[in-house]
Amino acid sequence: MRPPPGRQQLPREFIARHQRQRIITALAEEAVEKGYRAVTVADIVRRAGIARNTFYENFSSKEDCFLAAQQYAVDESLRRVVEAASSVESWPDRVRAGLASFLRSVATEPALARACFVEALSAGPEAMAGYEESLQAFVPLFRIGRKVSSQGNELPETLEETIVGGIFWIIYQRVVAGETAEIERLLPELIEFSLTPYVGPKAARRTASEPSP
Amino acid sequence: MESASEYPPELSRLPPGRHGLPREFVIHNQHERLIAGLAEAVAEKGFANTTIADITRHAAVSRRTFYEHFNSKDECFVKAYDTVMEQLRERVAEAYQSEDDWPRSIKAGIAAMLGFLASEPNLARLCMVEALVAGPVVVERYDAAIQSLVPYFREGRKGRPRDVLDRLSPTTEEALVGGMVSLVSRRIFAGRTDDLEQLLPDLVEFALTPYLGSAEAAKIARES
Numbered sequence: 001m002r003p004p005p006g007r008q009q010l011p012r013e014f015i016a017r018h019q020r021q022r023i024i025t026a027l028a029e030e031a032v033e034k035g036y037r038a039v040t041v042a043d044i045v046r047r048a049g050i051a052r053n054t055f056y057e058n059f060s061s062k063e064d065c066f067l068a069a070q071q072y073a074v075d076e077s078l079r080r081v082v083e084a085a086s087s088v089e090s091w092p093d094r095v096r097a098g099l100a101s102f103l104r105s106v107a108t109e110p111a112l113a114r115a116c117f118v119e120a121l122s123a124g125p126e127a128m129a130g131y132e133e134s135l136q137a138f139v140p141l142f143r144i145g146r147k148v149s150s151q152g153n154e155l156p157e158t159l160e161e162t163i164v165g166g167i168f169w170i171i172y173q174r175v176v177a178g179e180t181a182e183i184e185r186l187l188p189e190l191i192e193f194s195l196t197p198y199v200g201p202k203a204a205r206r207t208a209s210e211p212s213p
Numbered sequence: 214m215e216s217a218s219e220y221p222p223e224l225s226r227l228p229p230g231r232h233g234l235p236r237e238f239v240i241h242n243q244h245e246r247l248i249a250g251l252a253e254a255v256a257e258k259g260f261a262n263t264t265i266a267d268i269t270r271h272a273a274v275s276r277r278t279f280y281e282h283f284n285s286k287d288e289c290f291v292k293a294y295d296t297v298m299e300q301l302r303e304r305v306a307e308a309y310q311s312e313d314d315w316p317r318s319i320k321a322g323i324a325a326m327l328g329f330l331a332s333e334p335n336l337a338r339l340c341m342v343e344a345l346v347a348g349p350v351v352v353e354r355y356d357a358a359i360q361s362l363v364p365y366f367r368e369g370r371k372g373r374p375r376d377v378l379d380r381l382s383p384t385t386e387e388a389l390v391g392g393m394v395s396l397v398s399r400r401i402f403a404g405r406t407d408d409l410e411q412l413l414p415d416l417v418e419f420a421l422t423p424y425l426g427s428a429e430a431a432k433i434a435r436e437s
Contacts, residue, residue, distance in 0.1 A: 035348075035349060037348065037349075121345040121346065121348065122345060122346055122347065122348025122349070122352075124261065125259070128345075128346065128402070132399065132402065135395070135399070151427065154431065156414070156415035156418050156419060156434075157415060158396055158412060158415045158416075158419075159415070159419060161392075161395070161396050161399065162392035162393060162395070162396050162415070162416070162419050163392060164392075164395075165391060165392040165393075165394070165395025165396055165399070166387075166388035166389060166391045166392030166395070167388070167392075168391070168395060169359075169387065169388065169390070169391020169392065169394070169395060170384055170387055170388055170391060172391075173356070173387070173391075176356065186384065188382075189382035189383070189384050189385075189388075190384075190388075192380070192382060193382070193384070193385065193388045196380075196422070196423065197419075197422055197427065200427075201380045201423075201426075204380075205380060
């Protein structure tokens with residue numbers, strides 16, 4: 001993954017972005033191994049295979065780097081969720097596609113997932129606020145379901161927060177247990193859990209049991 | 214409803230000054246004072262920024278006394294966490310058992326949890342927010358405490374018709390509990406402890422819907 005030595009014909013911007021990403025990934029991987037608190041800038045630098053100066057050209061501190069990792073992971077997974085959801089028509093199908101994409105992000109980036117779902121909670125007030133924002137970012141996507149629900153106006157005001165919180169908790173537990181590789185198996189259950197309040201159990205089951213996208 | 218703004222007995226303070234109480238009682242009471250001191254200090258500055266000096270100042274005991282009871286801030290926090298959770302668990306269990314039918318037991322249990330947390334904002338913050346901030350120190354206890362609520366909900370499967378049981382998944386209860394705890398924690402994190410009890414109907418409807426269907430769940434949620 002390192003740029004080939006000598007020949008540096010890649011655009012500067014590309015290299016800069018690539019470097020940032022490599023540092024972020026290194027932080028996440030170190031955190032999986034020893035827990036975020038114990039990670040030092042020296043650890044990150046070593047794993048990323050970069051100079052200490054390069055780290056400080058990109059980030060002011062370990063904390064700054066963590067927040068960037070969190071931001072990157074949240075933006076990226078949300079972007080993929082929205083992209084997957086827009087590829088289908090009906091709202092239940094969009095929830096299904098979005099959830100599938102989200103679980104796939106967790107499965108393919110277990111270190112970043114751990115940073116966002118586990119380490120973020122104890123990585124200081126800003127990281128905690130970032131966690132809150134990431135949860136909140138999913139709320140409007142579910143809230144659309146009120147428009148397709150026959151009882152949209154009567155649903156509890158806090159329903160979406162509770163649904164997203166439930167999904168996050170299920171994922172959190174699997175991440176803590178190191179079971180991210182199998183996490184996509186939870187898709188049907190999470191679809192049913194999320195859709196039932198809006199469309200009722202039968203329709204929720206139908207969407208959940210369609211073959212995987 | 215519980216009377217507000219009083220610490221549970223374990224966390225009550227010994228009046229300052231000379232009291233001539235038996236030594237064993239004093240030692241025991243010092244222990245509880247330190248725990249209450251930690252809860253206050255953590256509510257003020259957050260777990261990460263709380264020092265042992267903060268704890269001893271709030272508890273009005275000496276640094277030496279602190280070390281006679283605990284080896285570290287972490288140990289004191291864990292003890293405080295366990296004490297608060299024990300209280301909370303007892304309240305919930307008692308409320309749950311006070312009702313005969315399951316949906317109303319669930320409602321009573323949720324009401325007891327919200328009532329306790331609303332009446333003790335410092336302790337609510339300690340066990341629902343700072344426990345996560347403290348991270349590795351208590352995280353396993355935190356996870357176990359949440360999981361300990363699952364059996365209350367699993368009880369709801371008993372005697373349900375086949376079609377209802379079919380649509381419940383192995384993770385239904387975990388997702389319900391996780392979602393409810395998440396919502397409650399978010400309100401506490403945002404400093405909105407006063408609003409907690411208003412969440413009762415929403416949480417009851419959310420929790421009962423998978424078992425009873427939304428119409429029946431909404432009806433029980435809105436009963437006064």
